[in-house]
Amino acid sequence: MNKGNIIIVGANQGALALAYKLGSAGFKVTVFEKKDQAKVSYDWHDCMVPGAFDYAGIPFPPEDCLSPKKCWTFITPKKTDSLFVNVPEEKLDIVVERRPLNDFLYGLARDCAEIRYKTPVADLIIEGDRVRGVILKSGEEVYADLVVDSSGALSHLRASLPDDWGIQKLLAKRDAFFVYRSIFNVVENTAPPKYTNQVYMKHLDEPGISWFIYDDKKLTSDVLIGRVGELTDETIDRALKDMKNDQPQIGDKVVRDCQKAVIPLRRPISKMFANGYALIGDSAFMTIPMMGSGIACGFMAAKILTDVLSYPVGDPFGEFNLYRYQVGYMREIGAKHTGISMMKNWMLSAPTDAMDDFMAKRVIGEKELEAGGSGQSIKLSMGEIFKKAFSSLDHLPTLLGLKKMIDKMNGVMDLAENLPDEYDKAAFEKWQKEYDGAFKKSGK
Ligand SMILES: Cc1cc2nc3c(=O)[nH]c(=O)nc-3n(C[C@H](O)[C@H](O)[C@H](O)COP(=O)(O)OP(=O)(O)OC[C@H]3O[C@@H](n4cnc5c(N)ncnc54)[C@H](O)[C@@H]3O)c2cc1C
Numbered sequence: 001m002n003k004g005n006i007i008i009v010g011a012n013q014g015a016l017a018l019a020y021k022l023g024s025a026g027f028k029v030t031v032f033e034k035k036d037q038a039k040v041s042y043d044w045h046d047c048m049v050p051g052a053f054d055y056a057g058i059p060f061p062p063e064d065c066l067s068p069k070k071c072w073t074f075i076t077p078k079k080t081d082s083l084f085v086n087v088p089e090e091k092l093d094i095v096v097e098r099r100p101l102n103d104f105l106y107g108l109a110r111d112c113a114e115i116r117y118k119t120p121v122a123d124l125i126i127e128g129d130r131v132r133g134v135i136l137k138s139g140e141e142v143y144a145d146l147v148v149d150s151s152g153a154l155s156h157l158r159a160s161l162p163d164d165w166g167i168q169k170l171l172a173k174r175d176a177f178f179v180y181r182s183i184f185n186v187v188e189n190t191a192p193p194k195y196t197n198q199v200y201m202k203h204l205d206e207p208g209i210s211w212f213i214y215d216d217k218k219l220t221s222d223v224l225i226g227r228v229g230e231l232t233d234e235t236i237d238r239a240l241k242d243m244k245n246d247q248p249q250i251g252d253k254v255v256r257d258c259q260k261a262v263i264p265l266r267r268p269i270s271k272m273f274a275n276g277y278a279l280i281g282d283s284a285f286m287t288i289p290m291m292g293s294g295i296a297c298g299f300m301a302a303k304i305l306t307d308v309l310s311y312p313v314g315d316p317f318g319e320f321n322l323y324r325y326q327v328g329y330m331r332e333i334g335a336k337h338t339g340i341s342m343m344k345n346w347m348l349s350a351p352t353d354a355m356d357d358f359m360a361k362r363v364i365g366e367k368e369l370e371a372g373g374s375g376q377s378i379k380l381s382m383g384e385i386f387k388k389a390f391s392s393l394d395h396l397p398t399l400l401g402l403k404k405m406i407d408k409m410n411g412v413m414d415l416a417e418n419l420p421d422e423y424d425k426a427a428f429e430k431w432q433k434e435y436d437g438a439f440k441k442s443g444k
Helices: 013-024 051-056 098-109 233-246 295-310 319-349 352-360 366-374 382-388 390-417 425-441
Strands: 005-009 028-032 045-048 072-075 082-084 094-097 113-116 121-127 130-136 141-143 146-149 176-186 197-201 208-215 220-228 250-264 277-279
Touching: 005 013, 005 130, 013 028, 013 098, 013 113, 013 295, 045 295, 051 295, 072 366, 082 366, 094 098, 098 113, 130 146, 208 233, 220 233, 220 250, 233 250, 277 319, 295 319, 319 366, 319 390, 319 425, 352 390, 382 390, 390 425
Parallel strands: 005 028, 005 146, 028 113, 072 197, 146 277
Antiparallel strands: 045 094, 072 082, 121 130, 130 141, 176 220, 176 250, 197 208, 208 220
16 A cells, blocks of 8 residues: 655665665655766765664665774874774774665665656745645656655755745855865885874864775775865865875875765754655754764664654644654754764864863863764763863863853753654744754854
8 A cells, every 4th residue: 555655855875765664664755866876976985883774674785885994093183192992893883885885775775666866856846835746857747745855965955945934944154064085095115004094183273174094905095174164175285285294105096986075064953844845864964963974864864754654643744743753863863963063063163272182181082082973972071071181271261161061062962852742833943943042152
């Protein structure tokens, strides 16, 4: 029995996972993706929590999609120290090759959903207070009970929604992480680096990070340069030069597809549903706001949305029922990400000297960096912090700022988790105002 017609816009990992989940659950699913199938995914590998497959009920990918994960080392902003985060084997992320992962997910989804590549969606069909379908670039109109927008951080469909629906249209510049990633050869006869996976925090005193991953099997040097708000070619050149200076292994020959991209680096969007419409993945800002990982978040959201549609309360595709999707997501992971987002903003705005000192003294230490990077709650005790930072009293204003941020972070995580249980427009709008306002007030 067809439980309803669903359109998904975009066909990256979260979208394919959702198509598989919904198709298997008895919905008629059509996916529209503007790119050619071979070009949807980047030519590189990603880290993700392996538990997301189990959680979402998605089969685990075959061995040839995977490679062993190494632990990260965080370099302090002034390079005075490096923090090696030794994660036990069983808690390590997996490393997935993105294109083979997409092929694997496509293989699962195509048996229960129609997937149309090279088919851009031009617009939404909106009638009254409901999304009714999409208009393809070809002019064809396709109607459905629900349109799931998985078209990425800069979704133009989200931007076209009526103002009074209360869904944020644009990704603010301060929440956009602009990244350049390139995989180079390794210079012959260079000794391996001390640490294989290195993250430069606030690299060159700029708002962002850079990373270097040395692969001794494939003999590649993976370089990422990411900055919040803006990334110019001049910044890329400067950062690359600095890293090459530190890491003589990095060669000049690009050996895999080089790309620039934008990742939302912030808490989840404050409203991710409307009648006949839901957001998922980067279009709902579903990433871990420390490093920008979003694949596992998309899988988890796909499971939550499928459950909400499979066991609806009232109209499955109406806002009353779809609101339960947002509640499920926020309580499962979104609230934790809200806290991480606040911490990340503080780290970016703190003076470099103080940040360097705080990391070197482990005020922000291995435990916090591991939690933030893997999307877990960051728990900081002020007593412990003051003890560790005892000799940093020259950074007292920053220390007090950190205390203020921690209090606020705990409050905002509570707020994010405690959105109303059931959809009541007025109660939800009040919650939404507080949730958005918590970040606006501090300008962060
Ligand atoms: C350099 C870099 C490193 C990253 N590292 C990691 C990592 O290690 N781990 C991790 O989990 N995540 C990582 N991420 C994040 C991850 O890429 C995303 O969170 C994840 O891919 C989810 O993206 P998405 O499908 O929601 O959006 P996108 O990947 O942006 O996909 C949107 C899709 O929609 C299509 N589309 C857009 N508009 C239309 C339209 N009008 N009609 C039809 N189709 C449309 C696009 O072509 C695209 O295929 C990284 C990202 C970058 C850029």
